Structures are given as C-alpha cells and as structure tokens.
Amino acid sequence: MAKTATKPAAPAGKPLDPYEVGPLGLFQLVDPSGREVAPVPALPPGLAVRFLEAMLFQRALDQRMLNLQRQGRIGFYGTAKGQEGATLGTGAAFEADDWVFPALREGAVSLWRGFPLTHYIAQCFGNAMDPTHGRQMPCHYSDGPHHYVSLSSPIATQVTQAAGAARAVQILGRKAVIGGYLGDGATSEGEFHAGLNFAGVWKAPVVFVCQNNQWAISVPVGKQTASETLAVKALAYGMPGVRVDGNDVLACYVAAKAAVDRARAGHGPTFIECLTYRLGGHSSSDDPTKYRDESEARAWELKDPLLRHKAWLVARGEWSEAREEAFLAEAGKQITDAIAAVEAAPPPALDTLFRDVYATVPPHLLDQQRRLERGEPV
Numbered sequence: 001m002a003k004t005a006t007k008p009a010a011p012a013g014k015p016l017d018p019y020e021v022g023p024l025g026l027f028q029l030v031d032p033s034g035r036e037v038a039p040v041p042a043l044p045p046g047l048a049v050r051f052l053e054a055m056l057f058q059r060a061l062d063q064r065m066l067n068l069q070r071q072g073r074i075g076f077y078g079t080a081k082g083q084e085g086a087t088l089g090t091g092a093a094f095e096a097d098d099w100v101f102p103a104l105r106e107g108a109v110s111l112w113r114g115f116p117l118t119h120y121i122a123q124c125f126g127n128a129m130d131p132t133h134g135r136q137m138p139c140h141y142s143d144g145p146h147h148y149v150s151l152s153s154p155i156a157t158q159v160t161q162a163a164g165a166a167r168a169v170q171i172l173g174r175k176a177v178i179g180g181y182l183g184d185g186a187t188s189e190g191e192f193h194a195g196l197n198f199a200g201v202w203k204a205p206v207v208f209v210c211q212n213n214q215w216a217i218s219v220p221v222g223k224q225t226a227s228e229t230l231a232v233k234a235l236a237y238g239m240p241g242v243r244v245d246g247n248d249v250l251a252c253y254v255a256a257k258a259a260v261d262r263a264r265a266g267h268g269p270t271f272i273e274c275l276t277y278r279l280g281g282h283s284s285s286d287d288p289t290k291y292r293d294e295s296e297a298r299a300w301e302l303k304d305p306l307l308r309h310k311a312w313l314v315a316r317g318e319w320s321e322a323r324e325e326a327f328l329a330e331a332g333k334q335i336t337d338a339i340a341a342v343e344a345a346p347p348p349a350l351d352t353l354f355r356d357v358y359a360t361v362p363p364h365l366l367d368q369q370r371r372l373e374r375g376e377p378v
C-alpha cells in the first residue's frame, strides 16, 4: 500500500480539521516523541489523563488475561497491545445513549462505557458471574445497560449491524449515534460494502472506525487491497473518509468526536481509518513470528501510543513516573482482586440454558428443563 504523508500543521491559531486532512493524508496532533505538531483543541477537564490511565490499565489487564490463558485458567484471549490509542480515543467520542458495535479489539471501550471489570473477566471464564452465562467465546463482551453490543465473530458483520441500527435510530427519530468497528481485514468482506453502501444511501447516523493494524491474522494489508488507503474507499459510498494516526490517542478522539457530532447533527456517516499496528499476536492461538518479520513490530514499538501520550502529558506537568507507579500498583491490585472474585464462582447454573432465548419458552424445552432438574436424561 502506498505511503501517504502526514499533513503539515494548520496555520497558527487554526485547529487542524480531520475532514480537511481527508482520506489520503494522516491526521496527527502529537508525533511519536510526544511533541505537539498541531494545536490540540481544548478537551473536557481530566480527559487527557484519563486516556493515559485507561491505556495503562488495558495493557496491564491484557497481559494478565494472556497469562491466565497461558496458565490454562481461561481458554482464549486476544490483546489490543499497540492499539489502545485508536480504541480508547475513538471509543470516548461516543455518549452513553449511543450504541457501540465492536469488532475484535475494543474491550477497553466496554470498560470505558461502564462494563464492570468483574463481568469483563467473568466473560472470559464463562462462569456463573458472566452475564452472558458462558454462552459466548471469550472476549465477546456484551453489555446491554451500557449499549455495548456483543461482538459477532464473523468479521465485518459489525458494519451491516451498525448501519441497520443507525437506520433504526433514524426511523425512531432518536438522537443516538452508532459506532461500528472493523479491522483492515474486514474491508475485504461483502458485508463491508453492503453496510457502507446503505449507510451512505440513508445518510445514517453512524461512525465506522476501522482499526488498520496492518494484519488480518497472517495476511498483510497490502494483500487485502490495491487501494491507496482504506479511508479513501468511503468516497465511493458517498461519505467522507478520514485517516488518522491511530497511535495518537488525542488525534483519534478529535477525529471521532467530529464524526460523532456530525452524525448527531443529521449530516450522515463518516468512515475513519486509524493507522496503527498489532504489537502482539492475533490471539492467544497465534504466533506472529511464523509469518512476519518481528523487526517490523520492534519499529512500531517506538510509536507506542502509551509512550507518546505519556511524553505529551509529562511535558505539560500533568503526569510523572511516581504517579504512574502508584497508578499501576492500584490497577494491578484491582485486577488481582477481580480475578480472585471471578475465579471462585461456580459454572453457570443449569437453568441458564433455558433463559434469555425465548420470550415464552416452548413446551418441549420446558419438558427438557424439568427432566434436567430431576436428573433424568433429556
């Protein structure tokens, strides 16, 4: 895929507009060394620090969950290592009344929206504390109260689901905006084209966020498309495409907030490509050393979204090593306590097999339930 240039900073005083930078540029506010290359607009109080805390927390949590998988205590896990900036920066742009349709690596958005940590961990254990009763694969978090829709495993299905939900919101006359996440690999699926097409036709209130981490398991993005960028594909569907430095959490937030505001004001969908990199394996079942040159990953470690945002905050006097040490100690304790509470829970109760599927349970299933309760064969 052709390399595109970072647009130069806007003239002094004028904030850089992600829509002006467009689908062939790269919207960036802070460079990998933490230096501001374009003015960072005023942010809600405390948000910038919260971003670093949430990214640090997610990285610590991902490592602990991966350890649990390696110890045989959970079956599967997928980390978002390297993508925390893209995930949280865009995720924070959605309001409580909005709905998020996540793809593979947006678990941090569920926590940001209020999903309890114990539920997040219990979903991976699939035991009695899991609100979805152990019915889903690990990492397929689902949180109705916080409008975080369960990830459906087939990739790109989020695109049509999000487009459809946005159409429903439109028909109902509500003000909610829908967030639809996808990976670079998802752009090769039919659902991608169908979803973007209808979102464009309906001018639906949806923001598509593509985390271009440059790999779809072992397939590099250059083998997915001959298009110069992924963001430019949006133009074919009559919506703006915005390309953002996905390792710049502030740029991700500013671009996504502009897109969410635009959608809420009735001006239709936006497609955002966050250029990032998957520093870890695809999942706990993957070994990237089998198919990619790990020097590529080492080079991207220098653009780590956590280091960049930390340097920016430290330069402003808003963060310090001592504060980070204290934060990580507290985060580690919270995670340890939550794992201990979850792991002590029993498997899901047998009667959960019959819950939450039918409004009225059919007689043959009621019969099976009664026989199960009596210990008879079903």
Ligand SMILES: Cc1ncc(C[n+]2csc(CCOP(=O)(O)OP(=O)(O)O)c2C)c(N)n1
Residues within 6 Å of the ligand: 104, 105, 153, 154, 155, 182, 183, 184, 185, 186, 187, 211, 213, 215, 216, 217, 278, 282
């Ligand atoms: C329709 C479909 N085909 C294949 C798979 C197997 N699969 C799971 S994840 C994945 C790659 C996804 O890549 P991408 O969209 O770039 O997301 P990433 O994992 O990089 O976040 C594939 C092929 C699937 N889940 N669904």
Ligand SMILES: [Mg+2]
Residues within 6 Å of the ligand: 183, 184, 185, 211, 212, 213, 214, 215, 216, 217
């Ligand atoms: Mg990918």
